[in-house]
Amino acid sequence: MKYFDKWQKLIVIGAGVSLFLMIVFYMAMVATSTPVLNDVGDVVDIKVDLRLQLFYSTFFFMQLAFGAWFIARSITYGMRKKEAFKEQEEY
Secondary structure (H helix, E strand, O other): OOOOOHHHHHHHHHHHHHHHHHHHHHHHHHHOOEEEEOOOOOEEEEEOOHHHHHHHHHHHHHHHHHHHHHHHHHHOHHHHHHHHHHHHHHO
């Protein structure tokens, strides 16, 4: 963490929180799901609470967004570093 700038630290913290909440809502969604059986007794569908599924999918996509943002900042680190050195040379 000491090599990250302040934005990368915020991104990592946000990704960690969203990962934790994603896991919590997934476990709650699975724990409260109810299987739908046919006449023979086979499971044909699984019903889940849509609110829990909404929160799970929201935090899942937040996790993807934080990951993409972190990768983009990591890739552009060299360009931002060159730009900062160029600005220092001008002064």
